[in-house]
Amino acid sequence: MDDVDRRILAELQRDGRRTLTDLAESVGVSASPCHRRLRALERDGVIIGYRALLDxxxxxxxxxxxxxVSMRHGDTDTVAAFEAALGEVPEVRDAHRLFGDPDYVLNVVARDLAAFTQLYDEQLAALPGVDRLRSTPVMRTVVADRPLPPFVGL
Known part of the structure; x- marks a missing residue:
């Protein structure tokens, strides 16, 4: 990966809907090499997808x-069952497995408090291996969907 590839990635993080021509111009190459580089970045798994950000x-x-989320047991089967079941809960926007306690932290959305309460009681608490749930409402989102920091060392 060279400086042109890094510039392509930085530009796409700012605006993933740019035309190939606009992208090529902004990184200082012609469209054909830009297209080849873009396809290589996708093929190599550096670019894993494109999406719209919704409010x-x-x-x-x-x-x-x-x-x-704190788990009763941390064995492979329990973790796999929990993570598979968690993947089926569309209200869970992000899920991270942590070292220590708690075992997981989830970011969850719901239509309102009543919908969250139902989700919490009927789905999240019933996930395989769950020992304890604790939650706190989000007051305000300060940083979201931020691009990766500069990746100069690649």
Whole structure:
């Protein structure tokens, strides 16, 4: 990966809908080599996808919470079952496995407090291996979907 590839990645993180011509111009190469580099970055798994960023509130998801999950057991089967089941809960926007306690931290959205309470009681608490859940509502999102920092050393 060279400086041109890094510039391509930085530009795409700012605006993934740019045309190939605009992208090529902004990184200082012609369209054909830019296209080849872009395809190579996708093929090599550096670029893993493209998506639109949506405003949850505009779509009716007015409640957000951070949920901390402590597991009863940390064996491979329990972790695999929990993570597979968690993947089926669409309200979970992010899930991270942690070292120590809690074992997981989740970012969850819901239409309102009542919907979150139902999700918490009926789905999250029933996930395989869950010992304890703790949650706190999000007051305000300060940083979200930030691009990766400069990756000069690659």
């Amino acid at each position: 949850p509130t505009a779509l009716g998801f007015t409640f957000e919470a951070v949920v901390f």
